[in-house]
Amino acid sequence: MNPWNQPTERDYNRRIFDEELNDFLPAKIFDAHVHIAGAGGLATPYSCGGVPLTGYTYEELAADLALAYPGRETGAFCFGFPVPTYDTAGSNRYVGGAADFQRFFPLRLLDPLRDTAATVAADLDRYRFLGFKPYPDYARPTDIPNVEIPEMLPDWAMALAHERRLVVMLHIPRPGRLEDALNRRQIRELCTRWPGAKIILAHAGRAYYRRGIVGLLDGLRELPNLYFDVAMMQHWEVLAYLFREVATEKLLYGSDIPIALAQGKAVEINHQYSYVTPRPWSLALCDDKGRIRFTSFLNEELRALRQAAEAVRWSKAQIGAFFHDNARALVEKINRRNQVRK
Numbered sequence: 479m480n481p482w483n484q485p486t487e488r489d490y491n492r493r494i495f496d497e498e499l500n501d502f503l504p505a506k507i508f509d510a511h512v513h514i515a516g517a518g519g520l521a522t523p524y525s526c527g528g529v530p531l532t533g534y535t536y537e538e539l540a541a542d543l544a545l546a547y548p549g550r551e552t553g554a555f556c557f558g559f560p561v562p563t564y565d566t567a568g569s570n571r572y573v574g575g576a577a578d579f580q581r582f583f584p585l586r587l588l589d590p591l592r593d594t595a596a597t598v599a600a601d602l603d604r605y606r607f608l609g610f611k612p613y614p615d616y617a618r619p620t621d622i623p624n625v626e627i628p629e630m631l632p633d634w635a636m637a638l639a640h641e642r643r644l645v646v647m648l649h650i651p652r653p654g655r656l657e658d659a660l661n662r663r664q665i666r667e668l669c670t671r672w673p674g675a676k677i678i679l680a681h682a683g684r685a686y687y688r689r690g691i692v693g694l695l696d697g698l699r700e701l702p703n704l705y706f707d708v709a710m711m712q713h714w715e716v717l718a719y720l721f722r723e724v725a726t727e728k729l730l731y732g733s734d735i736p737i738a739l740a741q742g743k744a745v746e747i748n749h750q751y752s753y754v755t756p757r758p759w760s761l762a763l764c765d766d767k768g769r770i771r772f773t774s775f776l777n778e779e780l781r782a783l784r785q786a787a788e789a790v791r792w793s794k795a796q797i798g799a800f801f802h803d804n805a806r807a808l809v810e811k812i813n814r815r816n817q818v819r820k
Contacts, residue, residue, distance in 0.1 A: 480538075481529055482739040482774060488545060494777050495548065502784045504794070506802040507547050508809075509554040511647070511680060511709035511732025514539060515564075516572035524559050527740025527775065528757025528764075534736050536576050542739055546776055554735075555805070557585040557647065560613035566592070574605025583809055585609045585647055588635060589616040595634040602642065608812045609645030609676070610635065617651070625651035627664040636668070639675035643815045645808060647707075649680045656683040656694040669701040676808055678730060682706045682720050686744055686751040691716055699724045705804075707732035712744040712778045713751075717786035726792070731783075731801045733776055741772035 481487060515524075515533045523530030536556070543552040556577065558569030566587050577584040586598070586607040601607060610631075614622050617629040631639075631646065639646050650665070652658045661683075669677050683706070685691035698704060706724055709732035711717055721729065742755035742762060753762035756772050765772075787797055 480531070480736075480739070481741070482542070483545070487741065487774075490771075491774050491777055492545070492548065494773050495546075495780075499777070499780045499784065500548075502787075502797070503547065503550065503780070504798040504801050505549075506551045506798070507553075507731065508802045508805040509543075509552065509733050509735065510678065510707045510730040510805045512539060512554040512556045512735045513559050513737070514556040514573050515559055515569060516576070519565070519569060519572060520559060520561075521564055524561070525759055526737045527742045527753070528755050528759040528762070529740050531736065536578070536582055539582070539735065542735065546733075546735070546739065546774075553581040553806070554583070555585055555608070555645070555647070555732075556582050557611040558587045560587055560611060560615065560649075562589070562615050562619055566616075570601060570605070570607075574601065574607055577605075579606065579813075583608050585611045585645060587616075588612045588631070590630065590632050590635065591616065591619075593635075595638065598635065599638060602638065602644075607644075608809065609647065610639060611647045613649055614651035622651070623653055627651065627661065627668060631668065636672045636675060640672040641674065643674050643676070643812055645676045645678060645812065647678050647680055650683055655690055656685055657690060662694065662698065665704070666697055666701065669704050673703055676703055676705060677701075678705045678707050680707055680732070681709050681711060681734075682716075685716055685720070686711060687713060687746040687749060688716055688719070689749045690751075691719055695720075695723045699728075704728065705730055705808075708779070708783070709734040710738060710744065710775065710779065712775070712782045713746055714782040714785035714789070717782055718789040721786055721790045721792065726796045726799055727804055729800050730805050733779060735776070738776040738779060739774055742775050743772065743778045744775070 517533040519533045573584045588610040612630040614625040618625045707730040755762040758764045
């Protein structure tokens, strides 16, 4: 049993939910950013906020969603853990083959060095993936800091995404993220050249801190096929800026479960960000003295989202669209397209 299911943490997280979040969240929630792996599918343990996982199944996800969002109807876009040393093909088989297409909808990990147009098209036909999840580590594994977006998404992959109107969940590369002018130019080119694809900037372009987003959305927010998810974002001022700058219908809720279920919080320090966790994690500062009582990353995300939504005075309709309707609309468009192809 994972630590977030232990009674002490589960009950504490639920108390925070009841006191601070229950009256804010809508009845339906669609999480656009969830990682999945079959039981034992991760060759070496994957650290989720310091919690080692060897798998994270659809059944575990369903149970955790019931705990994380009590009383809500839930669904999700699901994709594997994008680590090149894992069995990517096996991960795609599980994610696609075990999806129910009622609540859980699969995206395919894309490895441009091993995949081909033919193999990816065959997987799209067999498993009905709704899109792709590329990742910088696949594109140039020996020089990850200098990866460029076209290396992650070669023309043959984007031609498939364009033709089939698929989602592309893009974790942008390079240390500068949205501050990198090359990234911004290549995002514009990607969206303009392949208008049929629905490009989702994961983590709103990895904008976890103010300098990573303020003044950087010009030329992006106007692109009709560019969307933004907010997975693992916990800085309410960053979220409020995003909500003010981008039309609500292009914003998608995402959590980054199962990482988001671990205890911890993201913090901005001197125009940088880090995580603080009670357990050692390579991406975090660790509270090894036990001075802080943590809740889940997920609750911290929801707290920040509430504060941002209140700051920009979102209506209940806007909150409902963000948490559910916008992502479900993408699902329905792709499903209709798939039906036509049949």
